[in-house]
Amino acid sequence: MARLFKTVLVEVNMNSMIRVAACLCLLLGFATQLVPQSPQPSPAPQASPSPAPPPGPGGTSLPNADPFPSTYKPFPRRTTLIRNATILTAAGPTIANGSILLRDGKIAAVGTNIVAPADALVIDGTGKYVTPGIIDVHSHIGVYPAPGVDANSDGNELTNPVTANVWAEHSVWPQDPQIPRALAGGLTTMQILPGSGNLIGGRSVVVKLVPSRTVQGMKFPGAKYGLKMACGENPKRVYQTRGPSTRMGNVAGYRAAWILAESYRRKWDAWNATHKGDPPARDLGLETLAEVLRGNILVHNHCYRADEMAQMIDIAKEFGYSIRAFHHAVEAYKIAELLKSNNIGAAEWADWGGFKMEANDAVKANLAITEAFGARAMIHSDSALGAQRLNQEVAKAMYAGRAAGIMITEDQAIRWLTINPAWALGLEDKIGSIEVGKNADVALWSANPFSIYAKAEKVWIDGAMLYDRTDPNERWRTDFELGVIKEDN
Amino acid sequence: MRTLLFTIIVTLATAAPAFTQTIAITGGKVYPVSGAPIINGTVLIKDGMIVAVGNQVNVPNDAQRIDARGKIVTPGLINSVTELGVIEIDQVRNTNDVSAKGSNNIAAAFRVWDGLNPASALFAPTRNEGVTTVVVVPEGGLVSGQAAAIDLVSGHSADMVRRAAVAMVAQMDNANSAGTSARGELIGKLRTLLDDVIFYKASRSDYDRAAARTLSASKTDLEALIPVVDGKLLLLIEANRMDEIDAALELARDYHLKIGITGAAEAWLCADRLAAAHVPVLTGAMSNIPESFATLNQRQENAALLRKAGVQVVIVATGGGDVTRYNARNLKYEAGNAVAYGMSYDDALRGVTLSPAELFGLSDRIGSLQSGHEANVVVWSGDPFEFSSQAEHVFIHGREVKEPSRQDLLIDRYKPKSQR
Numbered sequence: 001m002a003r004l005f006k007t008v009l010v011e012v013n014m015n016s017m018i019r020v021a022a023c024l025c026l027l028l029g030f031a032t033q034l035v036p037q038s039p040q041p042s043p044a045p046q047a048s049p050s051p052a053p054p055p056g057p058g059g060t061s062l063p064n065a066d067p068f069p070s071t072y073k074p075f076p077r078r079t080t081l082i083r084n085a086t087i088l089t090a091a092g093p094t095i096a097n098g099s100i101l102l103r104d105g106k107i108a109a110v111g112t113n114i115v116a117p118a119d120a121l122v123i124d125g126t127g128k129y130v131t132p133g134i135i136d137v138h139s140h141i142g143v144y145p146a147p148g149v150d151a152n153s154d155g156n157e158l159t160n161p162v163t164a165n166v167w168a169e170h171s172v173w174p175q176d177p178q179i180p181r182a183l184a185g186g187l188t189t190m191q192i193l194p195g196s197g198n199l200i201g202g203r204s205v206v207v208k209l210v211p212s213r214t215v216q217g218m219k220f221p222g223a224k225y226g227l228k229m230a231c232g233e234n235p236k237r238v239y240q241t242r243g244p245s246t247r248m249g250n251v252a253g254y255r256a257a258w259i260l261a262e263s264y265r266r267k268w269d270a271w272n273a274t275h276k277g278d279p280p281a282r283d284l285g286l287e288t289l290a291e292v293l294r295g296n297i298l299v300h301n302h303c304y305r306a307d308e309m310a311q312m313i314d315i316a317k318e319f320g321y322s323i324r325a326f327h328h329a330v331e332a333y334k335i336a337e338l339l340k341s342n343n344i345g346a347a348e349w350a351d352w353g354g355f356k357m358e359a360n361d362a363v364k365a366n367l368a369i370t371e372a373f374g375a376r377a378m379i380h381s382d383s384a385l386g387a388q389r390l391n392q393e394v395a396k397a398m399y400a401g402r403a404a405g406i407m408i409t410e411d412q413a414i415r416w417l418t419i420n421p422a423w424a425l426g427l428e429d430k431i432g433s434i435e436v437g438k439n440a441d442v443a444l445w446s447a448n449p450f451s452i453y454a455k456a457e458k459v460w461i462d463g464a465m466l467y468d469r470t471d472p473n474e475r476w477r478t479d480f481e482l483g484v485i486k487e488d489n
Numbered sequence: 490m491r492t493l494l495f496t497i498i499v500t501l502a503t504a505a506p507a508f509t510q511t512i513a514i515t516g517g518k519v520y521p522v523s524g525a526p527i528i529n530g531t532v533l534i535k536d537g538m539i540v541a542v543g544n545q546v547n548v549p550n551d552a553q554r555i556d557a558r559g560k561i562v563t564p565g566l567i568n569s570v571t572e573l574g575v576i577e578i579d580q581v582r583n584t585n586d587v588s589a590k591g592s593n594n595i596a597a598a599f600r601v602w603d604g605l606n607p608a609s610a611l612f613a614p615t616r617n618e619g620v621t622t623v624v625v626v627p628e629g630g631l632v633s634g635q636a637a638a639i640d641l642v643s644g645h646s647a648d649m650v651r652r653a654a655v656a657m658v659a660q661m662d663n664a665n666s667a668g669t670s671a672r673g674e675l676i677g678k679l680r681t682l683l684d685d686v687i688f689y690k691a692s693r694s695d696y697d698r699a700a701a702r703t704l705s706a707s708k709t710d711l712e713a714l715i716p717v718v719d720g721k722l723l724l725l726i727e728a729n730r731m732d733e734i735d736a737a738l739e740l741a742r743d744y745h746l747k748i749g750i751t752g753a754a755e756a757w758l759c760a761d762r763l764a765a766a767h768v769p770v771l772t773g774a775m776s777n778i779p780e781s782f783a784t785l786n787q788r789q790e791n792a793a794l795l796r797k798a799g800v801q802v803v804i805v806a807t808g809g810g811d812v813t814r815y816n817a818r819n820l821k822y823e824a825g826n827a828v829a830y831g832m833s834y835d836d837a838l839r840g841v842t843l844s845p846a847e848l849f850g851l852s853d854r855i856g857s858l859q860s861g862h863e864a865n866v867v868v869w870s871g872d873p874f875e876f877s878s879q880a881e882h883v884f885i886h887g888r889e890v891k892e893p894s895r896q897d898l899l900i901d902r903y904k905p906k907s908q909r
Binding site for chain 1: 579781874
């Protein structure tokens with residue numbers, strides 16, 4: 001009882017704080033106009049009827065609406081040249097004794113013979129490796145933060161099998177200590193997804209791994225939203241008593257949602273074309289699904305079994321949307337040709353399996369076989385521990401492929417960590433490879449990143465060095481850590 | 490008739506251990522672990538036993554030779570905390586035999602190996618990656634039950650159980666699981682239990698005549714705990730927060746227990762006290778997340794810092810992804826990460842071979858490559874901790890095990906035809 005009271009109190013305080021903040025903004029806005037004037041008695045409302053302010057955009061359902069825009073600003077950076085390193089580019093062959101120039105947040109030059117600009121910080125990469133910053137397409141960092149307490153467990157809105165209306169970013173806690181730990185593993189971009197308890201779990205958010213007081217300050221500018229969908233055991237287990245309780249119930253649930261979404265999309269597209277008459281009623285969930293149908297949101301579908309992936313592909317065709325990537329995709333190796341012909345990515349673990357029936361056919365050569373059939377394979381973590389070592393996960397998968405007779409090269413394997421996940425997020429033109437003009441998201445490794453002894457030594461995001469293992473005093477410590485986690489940890 | 494024939498074949502197959510082959514693994518870099526590495530060494534195996542290790546070994550003419558030039562030879566790895574054979578698929582209830590119901594959250598009499606499934610599909614992938622012995626550990630409650638050391642041979646449970654019990658398992662980290670509401674209450678309950686075991690041991694006849702006071706555990710559980718209070722059976726205590734570990738040390742001192750610490754998230758904060766008490770720690774090097782308020786100071790240097798302080802460290806898998814079951818094979822990567830985070834290579838190798846053998850009382854037979862020991866031996870294509878290395882030959886009891894795992898069969902079925 002006391003606990004409930006306390007919670008209510010906190011919410012009230014928060015609300016009033018927001019109200020105060022909103023009032024402050026209004027006052028500041030008026031202040032600039034009022035300065036030259038001498039104080040006057042405030043006019044009675046009826047004396048000067050001002051025109052009604054235009055309604056906020058919240059009343060209408062617009063394509064690509066962005067009500068929670070990114071406020072990310074690149075961190076202080078300086079021109080940096082890394083020399084004499086082995087560079088895994090994810091865009092072409094490995095460059096031995098290579099140099100890479102980071103300037104103004106972009107990769108300005110890559111090659112073997114780059115002269116250091118006068119103002120450049122020069123880093124000797126002898127014996128070291130450079131890779132693009134690692135990208136994790138499947139994270140629950142922030143929505144399931146550490147410590148794992150009920151109070152911060154915000155990843156699965158398990159109140160309805162279809163919750164397309166929720167947005168993961170509204171659950172992300174930017175002080176999650178898992179974020180700096182993942183950065184220290186060379187991770188620079190991640191997609192945070194709602195959990196997999198629902199058929200349709202809600203919108204994902206793509207963030208950079210940077211210190212920020214708000215999630216808006218982490219959001220990757222211009223990144224598309226994703227939609228989390230989930231097949232198989234999880235939804236039918238969660239909704240056992242109210243349904244869906246079977247796989248056929250799951251499929252009926254997806255189709256029912258898309259039927260409503262298509263009708264919603266038609267109504268709004270018609271209204272947006274003419275703006276005539278009353279706008280249709282806005283519905284947050286259907287709006288998200290309509291955005292998928294318009295191609296503005298990418299579908300990320302948690303799906304283990306080969307037969308279920310094939311069914312999800314048919315559902316996508318029935319309603320005219322695309323699946324960008326199957327996540328977990330434990331049986332991708334059984335239907336790799338189908339994934340290739342439908343241009344669907346497969347986000348996979350290296351070696352997780354066996355924890356439930358639908359994970360029982362997991363094999364370590366999954367990524368290698370997916371790749372061998374020409375489908376787009378990528379690693380993913382689904383784990384704050386795994387996210388710190390995706391390079392090690394890829395190493396396992398690469399060598400498992402070789403052990404099975406599939407010769408995966410390092411130049412192929414690096415793509416599983418970088419450019420392929422960048423494609424899954426629709427960001428392959430900005431990140432995921434070392435090419436001139438791309439964002440300067442780069443990791444410097446102490447050794448070959450496919451060795452167990454390698455560690456990310458320095459990590460840059462948009463040309464700013466956000467992590468430096470050699471300088472522990474500058475380590476990013478979240479608010480939560482202060483005073484409770486030892487400094488030398 | 491067919492059935493009879495089948496039976497005969499099976500009988501012959503399982504009776505086969507009485508074979509008398511001599512195997513010489515020659516030319517490799519041999520890590521006996523009990524001594525310095527031997528360059529260009531030979532390990533000679535006869536009748537399932539190691540009969541010679543060194544670089545001056547005479548190889549009999551009839552020996553089967555395995556050329557290990559450019560390769561690494563080590564003892565089979567020992568994974569000290571697993572649920573192999575007692576959980577097949579975590580979310581399929583009927584394949585779960587790791588937690589006993591017990592009474593009053595005490596299940597000391599529970600012998601986890603009684604429910605071991607020797608046909609588990611998870612043994613093959615584990616041994617194919619160089620793990621030859623695992624400890625199967627019960628879970629749950631305040632006292633979870635007894636653990637067993639299992640060799641990963643094919644056969645029946647009796648063929649697999651190397652030694653049981655090797656430990657009693659308890660925890661100090663979770664008051665709820667112990668049927669209590671506070672850490673202090675949990676510790677009190679453990680003390681009461683140990684007092685009751687001591688009382689029971691001294692007053693068995695009174696107890697049997699129902700003339701003794703009421704005790705906090707059942708007769709079978711009290712009986713099972715006698716070797717623990719006698720200091721003869723290792724008590725593994727899961728403790729994470731620094732004060733939990735200190736409380737475990739205090740308990741061990743007060744009751745003269747032989748203990749080991751599992752979990753051990755903040756053990757590096759009590760390294761000196763653990764070293765002074767000669768209490769070994771089972772930990773890994775892949776966890777650094779403050780997952781709970783009891784593990785805030787968990788860090789990857791834990792194993793290295795403990796070793797540096799003189800604590801005996803047994804490396805166990807902590808890296809996530811079902812490392813006690815499906816990925817029990819990944820123990821070697823935990824050891825590799827321990828090296829990356831400050832442990833010496835030799836200590837890390839010891840931490841997955843000889844140190845666990847010593848902890849569980851197996852070191853007179855396995856855990857090192859010595860003449861007179863059982864031949865649990867692995868030939869690696871390179872550094873056993875590296876992703877690029879494969880376990881090329883795995884011997885358990887001197888016999889090479891080479892069965893493809895279920896995963897191997899799936900790969901063969903689905904990989905591109907050109908690679909089949």
